[in-house]
Amino acid sequence: MAGSQHRISVVGTGYVGLTTGACLARLGHRVTCVDIDAEKIASIEAGRMPIYEEGLAEIVQSGQLSGRLTFTTDLIGSVKGAEFVFLCLPTPADEDGFADLTAIRKVAQELRGNLDPGCVLVNKSTVPVNSARMISELLGSDDIAVVSNPEFLREGSAVQDFLNPDRIVVGADSPIAGEKVGALYLGARCPVLVTDPVSAESIKYMANAFLAMKISFVNQAAEFCDAVGANVIEVMKGLGFDPRIGATFLSPGPGWGGSCFPKDTRALVASARAVDRPMTMIEEAIRSNEIHIDRTAALILDAAGKTGKSHPKIGLLGLTFKSNTDDTRESPALAVIRRLVGHSVELVAFDPLATTVSIDGMTRVRSIDDALREADVAAILTEWPVFAELKPHDFSGLMHGKTIVDARYLLDSESFANAGFRVISIGR
Ligand code: NAD
Numbered sequence: 423m424a425g426s427q428h429r430i431s432v433v434g435t436g437y438v439g440l441t442t443g444a445c446l447a448r449l450g451h452r453v454t455c456v457d458i459d460a461e462k463i464a465s466i467e468a469g470r471m472p473i474y475e476e477g478l479a480e481i482v483q484s485g486q487l488s489g490r491l492t493f494t495t496d497l498i499g500s501v502k503g504a505e506f507v508f509l510c511l512p513t514p515a516d517e518d519g520f521a522d523l524t525a526i527r528k529v530a531q532e533l534r535g536n537l538d539p540g541c542v543l544v545n546k547s548t549v550p551v552n553s554a555r556m557i558s559e560l561l562g563s564d565d566i567a568v569v570s571n572p573e574f575l576r577e578g579s580a581v582q583d584f585l586n587p588d589r590i591v592v593g594a595d596s597p598i599a600g601e602k603v604g605a606l607y608l609g610a611r612c613p614v615l616v617t618d619p620v621s622a623e624s625i626k627y628m629a630n631a632f633l634a635m636k637i638s639f640v641n642q643a644a645e646f647c648d649a650v651g652a653n654v655i656e657v658m659k660g661l662g663f664d665p666r667i668g669a670t671f672l673s674p675g676p677g678w679g680g681s682c683f684p685k686d687t688r689a690l691v692a693s694a695r696a697v698d699r700p701m702t703m704i705e706e707a708i709r710s711n712e713i714h715i716d717r718t719a720a721l722i723l724d725a726a727g728k729t730g731k732s733h734p735k736i737g738l739l740g741l742t743f744k745s746n747t748d749d750t751r752e753s754p755a756l757a758v759i760r761r762l763v764g765h766s767v768e769l770v771a772f773d774p775l776a777t778t779v780s781i782d783g784m785t786r787v788r789s790i791d792d793a794l795r796e797a798d799v800a801a802i803l804t805e806w807p808v809f810a811e812l813k814p815h816d817f818s819g820l821m822h823g824k825t826i827v828d829a830r831y832l833l834d835s836e837s838f839a840n841a842g843f844r845v846i847s848i849g850r
Pocket residue numbers: 433434435436437438439456457458459462510511512513525528529546547548549573574575576577681682
């Protein structure tokens with residue numbers, strides 16, 4: 423590995439930045455992670471991870487012990503001698519849906535005149551087309567190549583995804599800079615697509631929009647199955663055998679969300695409208711997702727109404743937007759719960775990792791049992807494996823009622839029916 427190690431600064435130590443920095447150090451590079459959030463940096467240095475990702479704490483610790491991974495709040499100090507500077511900065515939606523590039527612009531301006539000649543700036547943030555050009559102009563130096571290198575890691579398996587990616591996309595005007603960035607991912611056995619920056623920037627938005635659209639399709643299919651008496655799980659199994667469709671991302675659920683899909687679909691819609699080529703399919707995917715979240719909430723309220731109680735208790739399982747992460751940003755579970763607040767119901771929720779989230783009108787408890795105790799209705803909103811393992815007796819000893827809304831299709835409805843439960847899922 424000697425000779426292939428590089429000095430890298432990673433700017434923004436959030437979900438992507440921390441994973442990127444720790445994994446690049448794992449690959450043998452010397453990495454400094456920078457953040458403006460001094461508390462976050464202090465906490466990581468003290469061994470407390472700001473996010474939960476399997477294996478992350480371990481590789482951060484081993485990187486620190488080896489001396490290859492350090493943390494700082496000093497942006498300019500961190501880029502001295504750096505051969506590569508990665509931007510892993512937030513790009514939230516602005517009020518018109520466009521990606522807000524304030525953090526990227528600010529950092530690019532601060533870096534102007536402070537990067538060593540020959541340094542390559544690698545942008546990992548999800549950004550609209552022509553952002554690489556914009557960054558290059560702000561840096562104001564022909565000696566600094568700006569390369570787009572969108573990140574495809576999935577929360578819940580971020581470390582694995584980073585170390586074993588299914589593809590690496592590099593968008594560069596300079597082929598040499600593009601090759602250099604591809605070569606940083608030592609030993610990655612996957613296709614490396616070196617293309618132009620605008621195409622690389624587009625790939626990331628198109629990928630997320632396509633996946634969101636796929637889930638919207640599955641959820642609409644679930645509603646169709648519901649109306650005609652088909653079983654959406656069987657239907658999707660049948661679709662998945664077709665290699666042109668693929669067997670993944672065909673699970674119905676309460677709706678899609680998370681830190682990326684909502685903002686990235688909105689940003690693509692806004693960008694497409696701005697060039698007068700509206701992506702109406704994505705607009706419809708967003709709209710139908712909202713409707714589906716409404717339907718999921720309505721199903722739970724309907725079940726609560728049928729208990730005949732004036733203030734039934736609903737035990738909610740799951741708050742994160744998916745399993746194996748503690749991220750609740752734009753979680754569909756929370757979107758459903760917010761729609762339940764204000765109705766005449768008592769809301770008690772449990773999540774294995776989301777232990778700080780709070781919603782007015784909802785009580786968060788520390789165990790599945792506490793959520794289910796004396797519940798008139800239960801609702802499963804996140805696909806945590808621990809919920810999938812639940813058996814009828816786990817509910818029967820605790821719940822008052824016999825209805826479970828399984829918005830993640832985890833439970834074996836037949837065995838629950840045999841035990842006297844009614845498990846309701848849209849289209850099953
Ligand atoms: P995040 O909010 O978790 O992290 C961003 C970090 O940047 C924060 O720690 C913040 O304090 C820091 N920051 C903000 N301004 C700064 C500045 N001026 N200088 C230094 N640090 C600064 O965001 P994230 O989820 O890591 O996403 C980062 C980018 O990566 C976004 O564009 C996102 O769309 C994209 N992305 C995210 C994921 C994901 O799963 N989270 C996956 C792929 C791509």
